[in-house]
Amino acid sequence: MAQARILVVGGGIAGLTAALALARHGFSVSVLERAAQFREVGAGLQLGANAMRVMAALGLAPDVASRGFRPDAAEIRLGDLGHQVFCLRFAQNAALRTAYVQIHRADLLDLLVAAVRDAGVALHPAVRIVKIVENTDSVAGVTEDGQRFEADILIGADGLRSAVQGYVLAPQPPRFTGQVAWRATVAADAVPAGLVAPRGTIWVGPGRHLVTYFLRGGQLINIVAVEERDDWREEGWMLPGDPALLRAAFADWHPRVTTLLSKVSETYLWALYDRAPLPVWTKGRVALIGDACHPMLPFLAQGAAMAIEDGWVLADCLARDTGTAGLARYASLRQGRTARVQGAARRNAGRFHRRGPVGRTLEFGPMALANLFAPWVLRRSMRWLYDHDVTGGSGV
Numbered sequence: 001m002a003q004a005r006i007l008v009v010g011g012g013i014a015g016l017t018a019a020l021a022l023a024r025h026g027f028s029v030s031v032l033e034r035a036a037q038f039r040e041v042g043a044g045l046q047l048g049a050n051a052m053r054v055m056a057a058l059g060l061a062p063d064v065a066s067r068g069f070r071p072d073a074a075e076i077r078l079g080d081l082g083h084q085v086f087c088l089r090f091a092q093n094a095a096l097r098t099a100y101v102q103i104h105r106a107d108l109l110d111l112l113v114a115a116v117r118d119a120g121v122a123l124h125p126a127v128r129i130v131k132i133v134e135n136t137d138s139v140a141g142v143t144e145d146g147q148r149f150e151a152d153i154l155i156g157a158d159g160l161r162s163a164v165q166g167y168v169l170a171p172q173p174p175r176f177t178g179q180v181a182w183r184a185t186v187a188a189d190a191v192p193a194g195l196v197a198p199r200g201t202i203w204v205g206p207g208r209h210l211v212t213y214f215l216r217g218g219q220l221i222n223i224v225a226v227e228e229r230d231d232w233r234e235e236g237w238m239l240p241g242d243p244a245l246l247r248a249a250f251a252d253w254h255p256r257v258t259t260l261l262s263k264v265s266e267t268y269l270w271a272l273y274d275r276a277p278l279p280v281w282t283k284g285r286v287a288l289i290g291d292a293c294h295p296m297l298p299f300l301a302q303g304a305a306m307a308i309e310d311g312w313v314l315a316d317c318l319a320r321d322t323g324t325a326g327l328a329r330y331a332s333l334r335q336g337r338t339a340r341v342q343g344a345a346r347r348n349a350g351r352f353h354r355r356g357p358v359g360r361t362l363e364f365g366p367m368a369l370a371n372l373f374a375p376w377v378l379r380r381s382m383r384w385l386y387d388h389d390v391t392g393g394s395g396v
């Protein structure tokens with residue numbers, strides 16, 4: 001039944017990747033997006049080799065790489081002293097050398113929108129689904145004013161506060177993690193040459209961390225600064241932030257950090273949410289993907305990467321079987337891996353934000369020793385994440 005109709009609710013990275021993979025298998029695909037335009041908020045995104053293999057299999061890797069930036073390594077540094085604790089050089093890792101890209105979200109979304117259009121996917125902006133109605137022959141997404149979009153399968157790719165999630169099982173509200181993130185970009189030519197290394201750098205300190213990397217071939221520097229807070233009382237989850245407060249939060253850090261933050265003129269503040277792994281991802285003709293089923297802290301830079309892997313696996317499972325067995329196979333292939341990544345991202349919060357001299361020495365001392373004397377131990381510890389290939393060899 002290769003011509004089955006598939007409705008994707010949500011036109012973010014998860015929804016568009018799934019739509020593209022499904023269209024390549026010959027399905028008739030429509031994407032419904034509540035926003036008036038298909039666009040992404042926020043700035044940069046890191047895509048590890050596991051996500052880039054899917055981009056390669058979809059034929060998008062060269063464009064993603066040319067619109068983004070290829071770092072030489074990922075490193076951890078102490079926020080106050082500036083000492084390097086750990087450095088994973090991508091040139092030493094076959095999989096990562098070929099594929100690790102940092103890209104502006106807007107650029108990735110533009111590429112995905114162009115690709116799904118070329119593949120014949122029908123895009124419907126300004127359509128907000130509030131209800132799912134299912135019967136034995138079909139399923140429909142319904143808007144507030146009663147407009148119905150009918151299909152054989154419906155995919156909930158509608159993010160953290162997913163409406164489709166509440167159909168699949170009782171609504172599971174995401175939880176505030178006690179962390180907020182400032183996000184900002186700075187033009188690379190506004191800072192002294194060499195201030196920011198051409199790699200993903202995680203500056204760590206008690207209760208805080210800050211990540212820097214380049215975007216757009218090195219023209220732009222992306223900054224994500226995270227601080228523990230228990231006082232998020234705002235209605236929204238994203239607010240304009242005050243650059244002066246961002247600078248104050250990191251005022252006692254290394255001059256490379258404070259000099260960079262002195263150039264920030266605009267910033268947004270995000271409350272960070274996640275959720276315990278959902279036990280059920282599918283119901284009848286409906287399945288969840290991306291943040292709709294596994295929102296996670298961004299401390300492993302893998303939320304979008306998991307959404308991209310989901311999209312590929314779901315399309316592959318439906319190409320084999322468009323019935324409930326196909327959806328069940330998708331869930332069984334993805335639940336364990338995404339739960340593991342959710343847990344690892346959460347554990348990184350404790351690791352990066354370790355307090356007190358003893359706690360910090362116990363955390364970073366062994367890492368620094370392994371970095372000096374046995375760097376392969378650290379590389380090996382990341383293989384489960386980056387070497388995973390959902391494309392079965394069709395990607396890089």
Ligand code: FAD
Nearest residue numbers: 010012013014034046129159290291298301302303304305
């Ligand atoms: P979303 O991006 O939320 O998309 C959902 C879409 O559905 C939206 O377009 C929305 O408008 C639409 N929608 C919602 N409800 C409805 C409805 N009822 N009807 C129709 N449409 C609807 N991930 C990485 O892999 N690497 C990183 O480096 C990284 N860095 C991050 C840094 C920060 C600070 C944060 C907060 C996250 C980061 N992530 C990263 C995570 C990543 O951004 C998310 O996991 C990813 O964007 C989720 O994509 P999604 O398509 O599932 O959800």
